[in-house]
Amino acid sequence: METYNVLVVDDDKEIRDAIEIYLKNEGIQVIKAADGLEALEKLHEETVHLIILDVMMPRLDGINATFKIREKENIPIIILSAKSEDTDKILGLQVGADDYVTKPFNPMELVARVKSQLRRYVKLGTYQGKQGIIDLNGLTLDREAKEVTVNGEVVKLTPTEYKIVELLMTNAGKVFSIREIYERVWNEPGYNAENTVAVHIRKIREKIEINPKNPRYLKVVWGIGYKMEK
Template sequence: MSKYNVLVVDDDADIREAIEIYLRSEEITVLKAENGLEALKTLEEKEVHLMILDIMMPKLDGIQATFKIRESSNIPILMLSAKTEDTDKIVGLNVGADDYMTKPFNPLELIARVKSQLRRYTNLGTYAASTDELQVRGLVLNKKAKTVTVDGEQVKVTPTEYKILELLMEHKGRVFSIDEIYEKVWGDPAFHPENTVAVHVRRIREKIEINPKEPKYLKVVWGIGYKMEK
């Protein structure tokens, strides 16, 4: 039985079939969708460990689909496009893609990049929904033991600080507004929660950052909120 499910999203049936043949040779299960809307529906119904996503598609293109996916998921996204301009690559990576290939592509290179992303996803903590640990480089949160360590050293955090870290680490790279953090962590409607959240974030930084004024883990996105750096 395959360990991984890869979702291939392309409006060209021949490309979908070709990629399926390549990946099945590596004992990877392939799910397929014709456009971004079908991809989002598949993500809701199936467990997906990586997505190969074409940019130019009808109904919902790859850029728009990536925006939607990154609202709730950190699965690796490998973008495909017939275009070769650097601007397409930059846009794709900026909206949240992890890698980029242009068509036509070398099947061996595609397989190598897919396997590399899957290893990173499962070994470095982003595949955390079904594991007991969340990890961002030296920062590790153990959901079973309810502990937080930095470079192997345990740090003491309050339950609220723990919940904030857990929320941000489960969605690395996603920016949460102050209202979102308050409502998800405190469980109450947000009513001017700026100071409350800011105080907790400052305390967390003092515990996990070498230099809280130049954080490498918990970053502020000015005018929007906070995120855990990938």
């Protein structure tokens, strides 16, 4: 992997842009969000290697955003906080942030910390199995390349299909209800008994299974949901 994507989350556009300039200068890609909720969305849409999170933000603040992110992901989080928000800083670290920087900060210092975190993160493979290639009996998932292969051959999946496969493969063996699949892949709450998940499942099977009628990988668990065979 050559380039890193850093998600910069701050409600102050000036700060976002300033950080962007410094990071880009080091060859680091920048994705921006103005608050916690937007950050969660971005995280859902794009590959992110590190997050810089301001504490004080509308809608969803940095502490709660950290908390939410940590439920699923283990990527490094650097919290930005003003001096006065000491309590939040502590809370943030407790909740799972990896580092913090107090405002006002020296941009060079922030960049250094970012690079340090990225270094450690890649070395340790902190992604905890979520990184690298997952291989389940000949079905492989490369999360970086967003690529799925069956017996070495690349399978061409649509974005939604890929997301479903990614969800199931990174949690191989675990059963997901149709509602759960819908909520996690579409990132939307309700599910009105429509049929779209089933249709996608069928399409996926058509592509990854030798015999879609008798699937080897993507199995149904009657009355409960679907799972990827471990």
